[in-house]
Amino acid sequence: MHxxxxxxxxxxxxxxxxxxxxxxxxxxxxENGEELSxxxxxxxxxxxxxxxxxxxxxxxxxxxxxxxxTRASADFFGRAVGALPRVYTSSGFFQQVSDLTQTVNELxxxxxxxxxxxxxxxxFFFNAAQSELDRTDQLLTGEDSTDALEWIAID
Amino acid sequence: xDSHRLVAQLKIESAQNRAQALIEEVGRIxxxxxxxxxxxxxxxxxxxxxxxxRSLLESEKTVAxxxxxxxxxxxxxxxxxxxxxxxxxxxxxxxxxxxxxKSPGQLIQPLRRYVRSVIMNSDIVVSSKPExxxxxxxxxxxxxxxxxxxxxxxxxxxxxxPDFLFLVNIPAIESEQILIHAxxxxxxxxxxxxxxxxxxxxxxxxxxxxxxxxxxxxxITTGETESSPMSEIWLRQYVTDQVTERVSRWVTELSSDMxxxxxxxxxxxxxxxTLLSSFSHIDRCSSSHPPPxxxxxxxxxMLKKAYTTDKWHSNLTELIKAWADISGETIATRQPMDQIxxxxxxxxxxxxxxxxxxxxxxxxxxxxxxxxxxxxxxDLVPLILNSVPPGELGPMxxxxxxELVSIINAGWYVYLCQLAEFGxxxxxxxxxxxxxxxxxxxxxxLKALExxxxxxxxxxxxxxxxxxxx
Numbered sequence: 048m049h050x051x052x053x054x055x056x057x058x059x060x061x062x063x064x065x066x067x068x069x070x071x072x073x074x075x076x077x078e079n080g081e082e083l084s085x086x087x088x089x090x091x092x093x094x095x096x097x098x099x100x101x102x103x104x105x106x107x108x109x110x111x112x113x114x115x116x117t118r119a120s121a122d123f124f125g126r127a128v129g130a131l132p133r134v135y136t137s138s139g140f141f142q143q144v145s146d147l148t149q150t151v152n153e154l155x156x157x158x159x160x161x162x163x164x165x166x167x168x169x170x171f172f173f174n175a176a177q178s179e180l181d182r183t184d185q186l187l188t189g190e191d192s193t194d195a196l197e198w199i200a201i202d
Numbered sequence: 203x204d205s206h207r208l209v210a211q212l213k214i215e216s217a218q219n220r221a222q223a224l225i226e227e228v229g230r231i232x233x234x235x236x237x238x239x240x241x242x243x244x245x246x247x248x249x250x251x252x253x254x255x256r257s258l259l260e261s262e263k264t265v266a267x268x269x270x271x272x273x274x275x276x277x278x279x280x281x282x283x284x285x286x287x288x289x290x291x292x293x294x295x296x297x298x299x300x301x302x303x304k305s306p307g308q309l310i311q312p313l314r315r316y317v318r319s320v321i322m323n324s325d326i327v328v329s330s331k332p333e334x335x336x337x338x339x340x341x342x343x344x345x346x347x348x349x350x351x352x353x354x355x356x357x358x359x360x361x362x363x364p365d366f367l368f369l370v371n372i373p374a375i376e377s378e379q380i381l382i383h384a385x386x387x388x389x390x391x392x393x394x395x396x397x398x399x400x401x402x403x404x405x406x407x408x409x410x411x412x413x414x415x416x417x418x419x420x421x422i423t424t425g426e427t428e429s430s431p432m433s434e435i436w437l438r439q440y441v442t443d444q445v446t447e448r449v450s451r452w453v454t455e456l457s458s459d460m461x462x463x464x465x466x467x468x469x470x471x472x473x474x475x476t477l478l479s480s481f482s483h484i485d486r487c488s489s490s491h492p493p494p495x496x497x498x499x500x501x502x503x504m505l506k507k508a509y510t511t512d513k514w515h516s517n518l519t520e521l522i523k524a525w526a527d528i529s530g531e532t533i534a535t536r537q538p539m540d541q542i543x544x545x546x547x548x549x550x551x552x553x554x555x556x557x558x559x560x561x562x563x564x565x566x567x568x569x570x571x572x573x574x575x576x577x578x579x580x581d582l583v584p585l586i587l588n589s590v591p592p593g594e595l596g597p598m599x600x601x602x603x604x605e606l607v608s609i610i611n612a613g614w615y616v617y618l619c620q621l622a623e624f625g626x627x628x629x630x631x632x633x634x635x636x637x638x639x640x641x642x643x644x645x646x647x648l649k650a651l652e653x654x655x656x657x658x659x660x661x662x663x664x665x666x667x668x669x670x671x672x
Contacts, residue, residue, distance in 0.1 A: 058344035065351040079270040113405040121446040135433035
């Protein structure tokens with residue numbers, strides 16, 4: 048990987064990880080029955096946006112058109128697949144992510160979804176947070192490097 | 203306190219010590235003489251961010267004590283914050299080699315001035331490293347992004363950074379090869395591409411090759427994967443990621459090449475083809491970078507449109523014809539994802555669109571053009587051939603500084619067309635060696651940049667003095 052790209056990806060990974068951690072904390076508070084702060088609600092709104100983007104990314108291949116949002120959607124889709132390790136089919140993925148979106152929407156709007164549903168959502172974002180930490184580690188240690196010593200003609 | 207909470211407290215304290223060590227190390231190395239002022243900006247940022255990390259970790263003690271997080275969640279959360287410390291170490295590593303004895307000081311100020319003329323509030327750091335690697339990267343956008351989801355002490359530590367900071371790494375052994383620095387214009391292309399939101403205009407106009415995508419969708423949905431162990435959803439995700447990443451990143455690279463040609467003219471073309479031909483397989487591509495053959499094809503196309511290349515010196519005409527022939531051949535790819543990206547982008551309508559879109563992003567006064575090139579060949583090349591550094595031009599007492607882009611283009615012209623003639627006028631020890639002549643040429647160009655910069659600084663000081671500024 049080009050060093051410049053590695054640094055950009057490392058920065059992305061840190062950002063994604065920090066956000067996932069904040070979402071997990073907000074969901075832990077919700078599951079615990081605590082009142083959510085403005086900061087928690089903002090984190091949950093971002094969680095909704097991430098899940099909606101994951102669905103867009105999932106559908107992209109059926110109508111492959113590009114826009115400025117395409118890369119972000121594809122990225123969220125990838126992270127969602129990683130956070131659902133026991134889902135193997137498209138239909139299963141779509142159903143799961145739709146259910147999670149419904150739960151996070153309910154929470155954001157002041158509703159009280161069941162503890163099981165909140166736990167499912169929390170697990171999803173915890174898995175995402177953990178994968179992101181692994182990714183950060185790999186990028187920091189250069190473990191995924193394939194061409195680190197290559198002359199970079201034009202970066 | 204339970205064991206998990208206790209260990210969490212220990213982790214926090216240990217990380218705080220590491221942050222403190224970082225703060226002290228920066229205090230120690232900050233006073234070294236750096237050739238690029240921005241090296242100190244980076245160090246000050248690291249110091250401020252490490253201080254912010256220390257206080258952020260302090261507040262995590264409350265999270266560890268009182269939050270409803272499970273031990274595994276707390277562990278991940280703490281390690282995230284701790285990872286910022288090696289991230290800051292990486293930044294310190296970036297500026298190593300930018301100290302005055304190691305980095306070519308004459309180069310910094312002219313490059314810095316040029317970069318700022320293209321993008322205000324930007325800066326550069328030039329470091330020479332003991333490795334055969336030439337790279338340029340912009341880091342501030344990434345740093346701001348990394349901390350965008352963190353609490354204020356950390357996110358605010360980015361406030362003093364310039365809008366853009368380009369880190370130029372050059373191999374220590376070849377640090378005087380000044381002509382190669384034309385590729386800085388490609389990197390400026392990345393910044394201009396983002397600044398002018400060219401993606402918004404370009405991406406929707408690109409049609410992904412339907413036939414291959416349809417085939418892949420069919421393979422995925424019907425499970426015809428030749429006993430692949432991959433799950434259907436994984437395969438779908440993989441294809442989506444690979445195709446979208448390639449197409450969008452390749453468009454950025456191709457556009458940045460185009461911007462580079464607009465800014466630096468033939469100098470970027472020659473620098474790129476020199477580096478690409480020396481170190482890259484012509485059809486080798488990655489998810490982030492298109493094959494050199496496609497890049498050269500687009501650059502050659504643009505050069506031929508903007509310049510009367512068929513009337514150039516025969517050495518250049520021959521070189522450009524060779525690249526045009528080779529880049530016109532079919533690109534041999536090994537992966538279907540690469541093939542989809544190539545077939546989606548290697549089309550006249552897409553290449554035309556890239557050309558016109560990037561042209562709109564560059565102010566007229568920053569563009570290098572055929573008229574400027576003709577003047578540079580006419581006025582500067584004879585000076586170089588007579589071993590006079592072409593840093594200023596004009597009647598005695600009213601000399602004007604020569605622009606960096608002009609100096610580098612004139613240098614390339616001599617390098618490619620009249621190096622033997624240049625070398626013949628050097629000391630006899632250099633006269634018969636192409637390498638020695640090239641070294642002499644690079645030194646002369648470097649001196650020209652230095653003279654030009656002194657002249658610009660002098661003019662600026664004179665203007666300030668006339669305006670009564672101190």
